Amino acid sequence: MKKKPNLKKNMRVMLGVFCCLFVLLGSYLLYSTVAYGDQWFTTPYNPRISASKNIENAGTIYDRNGIPLAYTENGERKYAESEDMRRAVSHTVGDIYGKSLGAETLFAKYLYGYDQNVVDKFNSVQSGQKGGDVYLTIDAELCEYIYDHMNADPGAVVLMNYETGEILASVSKPTFDPYTAKEDTEESGAKFVNRVTQGLYPPGSTMKILTAAAALENGVTDLEVDCTGEAIIEGQKVTCTSQHGHVDFATAFEKSCNIYFGQLAVELGDNAMLETANKFGYNYNFQFPDFTLYNSQFNVSGNKGDLAWAGIGQYEDLVTPMHNMMISAGVANGGVIMQPNTLKDVRYGGSSSFRYTPSEFRTIMPQNIAAQITEYMRNTVDHGTATSADIGNVTVCGKTGTAEYVEDGEVKNHSWFVGFVEDAAHPLAIAVIGEGAGFGSRYATPLAGEILAHAIEMGY
Amino acid sequence: MIIKRFGAGIILAFMILFLLSGMFLLSFAGGTFNMEAAVLGIIFAVFIIVQYNVLKGIFKHLERFSLLIADFLCIISIVILYRIDPEVAQKQLIWILIGNVCMVIAMLVIKKSHDFGKLNWVFMILAVGMLGMTLIFASRVGGAKNWINIGPFSFQPSEFAKILFLIVTAYFLSSRDRKRDMWPYFVFTIACVGLLVLSRDLGAALLFAGTFLIVFYVGTGSVGITLGATAAFAGGAFLSYKMFDHVKTRVEVWQDPWATYNDKGYQIVQGLLAIASGGLLGTGLGLGMPEVIPVGTSDYIFAAIAEEFGIIVAIGIIALYLVFIIRGILIAMDARTKFDKLLVFGATAMLSLQSFIIIGGVIKLIPLTGITMPFVSSGGSSMLSAMMQLGIIEGVALKNGEYEEAELEEMGGGVA
Numbered sequence: 001m002k003k004k005p006n007l008k009k010n011m012r013v014m015l016g017v018f019c020c021l022f023v024l025l026g027s028y029l030l031y032s033t034v035a036y037g038d039q040w041f042t043t044p045y046n047p048r049i050s051a052s053k054n055i056e057n058a059g060t061i062y063d064r065n066g067i068p069l070a071y072t073e074n075g076e077r078k079y080a081e082s083e084d085m086r087r088a089v090s091h092t093v094g095d096i097y098g099k100s101l102g103a104e105t106l107f108a109k110y111l112y113g114y115d116q117n118v119v120d121k122f123n124s125v126q127s128g129q130k131g132g133d134v135y136l137t138i139d140a141e142l143c144e145y146i147y148d149h150m151n152a153d154p155g156a157v158v159l160m161n162y163e164t165g166e167i168l169a170s171v172s173k174p175t176f177d178p179y180t181a182k183e184d185t186e187e188s189g190a191k192f193v194n195r196v197t198q199g200l201y202p203p204g205s206t207m208k209i210l211t212a213a214a215a216l217e218n219g220v221t222d223l224e225v226d227c228t229g230e231a232i233i234e235g236q237k238v239t240c241t242s243q244h245g246h247v248d249f250a251t252a253f254e255k256s257c258n259i260y261f262g263q264l265a266v267e268l269g270d271n272a273m274l275e276t277a278n279k280f281g282y283n284y285n286f287q288f289p290d291f292t293l294y295n296s297q298f299n300v301s302g303n304k305g306d307l308a309w310a311g312i313g314q315y316e317d318l319v320t321p322m323h324n325m326m327i328s329a330g331v332a333n334g335g336v337i338m339q340p341n342t343l344k345d346v347r348y349g350g351s352s353s354f355r356y357t358p359s360e361f362r363t364i365m366p367q368n369i370a371a372q373i374t375e376y377m378r379n380t381v382d383h384g385t386a387t388s389a390d391i392g393n394v395t396v397c398g399k400t401g402t403a404e405y406v407e408d409g410e411v412k413n414h415s416w417f418v419g420f421v422e423d424a425a426h427p428l429a430i431a432v433i434g435e436g437a438g439f440g441s442r443y444a445t446p447l448a449g450e451i452l453a454h455a456i457e458m459g460y
Numbered sequence: 461m462i463i464k465r466f467g468a469g470i471i472l473a474f475m476i477l478f479l480l481s482g483m484f485l486l487s488f489a490g491g492t493f494n495m496e497a498a499v500l501g502i503i504f505a506v507f508i509i510v511q512y513n514v515l516k517g518i519f520k521h522l523e524r525f526s527l528l529i530a531d532f533l534c535i536i537s538i539v540i541l542y543r544i545d546p547e548v549a550q551k552q553l554i555w556i557l558i559g560n561v562c563m564v565i566a567m568l569v570i571k572k573s574h575d576f577g578k579l580n581w582v583f584m585i586l587a588v589g590m591l592g593m594t595l596i597f598a599s600r601v602g603g604a605k606n607w608i609n610i611g612p613f614s615f616q617p618s619e620f621a622k623i624l625f626l627i628v629t630a631y632f633l634s635s636r637d638r639k640r641d642m643w644p645y646f647v648f649t650i651a652c653v654g655l656l657v658l659s660r661d662l663g664a665a666l667l668f669a670g671t672f673l674i675v676f677y678v679g680t681g682s683v684g685i686t687l688g689a690t691a692a693f694a695g696g697a698f699l700s701y702k703m704f705d706h707v708k709t710r711v712e713v714w715q716d717p718w719a720t721y722n723d724k725g726y727q728i729v730q731g732l733l734a735i736a737s738g739g740l741l742g743t744g745l746g747l748g749m750p751e752v753i754p755v756g757t758s759d760y761i762f763a764a765i766a767e768e769f770g771i772i773v774a775i776g777i778i779a780l781y782l783v784f785i786i787r788g789i790l791i792a793m794d795a796r797t798k799f800d801k802l803l804v805f806g807a808t809a810m811l812s813l814q815s816f817i818i819i820g821g822v823i824k825l826i827p828l829t830g831i832t833m834p835f836v837s838s839g840g841s842s843m844l845s846a847m848m849q850l851g852i853i854e855g856v857a858l859k860n861g862e863y864e865e866a867e868l869e870e871m872g873g874g875v876a
């Protein structure tokens with residue numbers, strides 16, 4: 001005899017389930033609004049902010065030395081007088097139409113005074129209260145200098161103080177003029193894309209910093225290779241720019257030998273390489289408060305030939321100039337990357353309400369390995385592939401990169417340089433890329449030397 | 461009894477106050493007095509007062525709270541819709557009026573009927589036919605094919621298939637003792653869910669499948685089969701996740717809408733921004749920007765309400781749905797026949813599941829599936845369907861009341 005189902009009891013059970021579900025619904029709503037509400041509200045994507053943007057009340061955007069880069073005069077938004085300066089900082093400053101992702105959008109909450117009190121956010125606008133003045137960490141004159149000396153277009157340069165994380169200069173070409181941003185269409189070379197933070201490139205030989213760090217960390221440095229200019233590694237042909245002959249770990253780095261580093265990556269294996277790459281910030285979801293940084297990518301397929309290519313910055317490796325600069329900054333700073341920032345100060349009616357304090361972003365390698373890699377990078381500039389970055393009175397450490405890509409069926413090269421000044425008085429880290437500008441040692445390296453020399457002259 | 465009646469009256473008065481102050485506020489919003497908003501408010505206020513009192517007068521055993529909650533949700537709907545788009549609000553008012561007629565009809569039909577007997581076979585064919593027709597003829601709106609256009613009218617057959625599904629469910633689970641005799645019903649359920657998935661109406665598919673599981677468990681008490689069926693549906697869901705890109709997109713967007721805020725994640729991000737912009741107390745009626753939320757009058761109306769009325773009112777609405785569910789389940793427990801019990805329980809479960817799915821989707825608790833918010837979202841089919849479900853609940857409540865009265869008389873007692 002089968003038991004009759006007890007409907008009442010079953011209904012009571014379901015009633016309990018529904019009660020739980022709806023209580024969960026209410027609590028989650030309350031929790032997410034309390035925990036994330038302010039953060040959500042102040043995102044640049046909130047049309048409520050741009051809609052109530054009252055240019056009249058917007059604060060001024062200054063560079064680190066107080067040069068006004070965007071300000072309101074007679075109800076209109078005005079920008080730096082020199083067109084070169086306007087264009088040099090346009091990606092960092094942004095525009096008021098929301099076409100680019102610069103300070104005008106990212107720091108709208110300060111410029112329009114929304115950060116003061118979320119409850120009063122609309123009242124402050126309606127009462128005509130003036131927003132805050134934003135001081136950026138960039139030096140507009142240095143940016144203009146870089147803009148004028150960058151021959152490669154498209155290309156990007158980013159310069160940071162590796163002890164504090166302040167971005168001193170960030171220039172991306174092609175660029176736009178904020179005065180004509182409204183009429184500009186995106187078609188012309190994606191000029192609104194900030195290549196420093198949104199341009200993903202194969203790192204090429206600059207990746208050897210990572211592969212070398214992985215080798216040092218795993219104690220795999222006794223490999224020696226006879227380089228004949230090309231080699232078949234696990235069925236895939238890897239080529240070198242010249243025949244390096246018999247190379248060991250140190251010389252392979254200085255000469256940037258692909259055969260050596262391809263084999264080194266294979267020796268290290270998928271897991272060790274992936275582990276170091278993840279430590280360096282590859283495959284990490286960057287969430288910086290000051291800007292949107294696209295995520296870098298490092299993949300392994302299980303195929304050793306692919307791994308050899310990945311170890312020399314090809315295969316599916318992708319990195320932004322900002323992230324690549326951060327890695328060399330990490331080497332310079334004893335293995336610790338400081339959190340990069342572009343916002344220096346916010347002032348309401350003269351009194352500062354925000355001041356940047358340096359903080360550590362992540363440790364990518366122990367100090368002794370950082371010192372070791374610094375030595376290799378020093379030698380690279382001293383007598384390796386990057387001698388054209390040598391500027392005499394200070395020690396520059398660096399790594400060139402030539403990243404191959406195919407465009408319209410033609411193999412072209414991105415010209416890379418990443419490096420830093422090894423001097424506590426001038427803690428500068430830099431990344432330079434020229435799209436399709438040829439070998440790293442040709443375009444990027446001498447330009448980096450020039451920029452570093454000028455920055456030091458300016459007192460950085 | 462006295463307190464209950466007194467309470468209901470006070471609640472009604474507050475509701476009318478809310479409606480009128482909302483509509484008058486909107487009529488002054490443009491700077492000049494807008495007669496239309498005020499008139500619309502007054503018409504609706506009068507209608508609700510009349511509706512409530514007439515129904516109460518005719519039907520002695522009316523379930524007052526469920527009716528009042530539905531009315532209040534309709535009031536919020538009219539106010540926020542008028543705020544976003546006056547034209548939509550006018551249409552909505554007409555649908556509410558027609559919906560009330562449907563509700564009364566449903567009440568009377570349910571009150572008089574037993575379990576529809578052989579008619580259920582017709583219902584089954586009708587429901588599958590409607591859903592099949594949708595798949596073949598419907599136009600695609602927002603990625604889902606769920607609208608059928610006939611001349612100037614467009615309607616969502618899945619909304620009406622819901623009612624048939626509820627009746628068929630109650631019929632089979634109450635008239636067949638052995639599970640193997642229920643097979644036509646199982647085939648029917650799988651056909652409905654399958655057709656909905658093929659039409660890409662994932663929200664409705666989830667709703668049908670969920671309702672089936674809940675009512676099947678309550679009706680048979682068989683935990684094993686319910687869990688097995690849940691696993692089967694979950695497997696189907698996983699399979700469709702693997703097979704269909706639009707399902708995969710939904711899940712990805714749910715995990716991180718901000719990564720694609722500009723295209724795929726746009727709707728969810730805009731919803732969250734609206735909720736965050738309102739904060740605890742809301743921006744105030746007319747002071748937010750709910751018009752920028754995609755489908756803000758329909759699926760996303762919850763975000764619009766949260767923005768202007770605040771989290772407090774939003775949570776209040778969630779609580780109202782919960783009270784509605786509790787009342788519905790109490791009526792189901794009280795019902796005299798197994799068919800009535802399962803019918804009311806099914807209607808309640810479906811409405812509550814529906815509100816959970818859409819509110820949960822909007823606040824990013826669960827992946828978003830497009831579905832309307834019962835009694836609140838704009839749209840005729842959805843309003844009529846919700847009203848008919850309310851009619852089912854009310855109809856059984858009337859039966860319960862009459863039985864109770866008869867029993868009391870038999871015992872020689874009764875209330876004066």
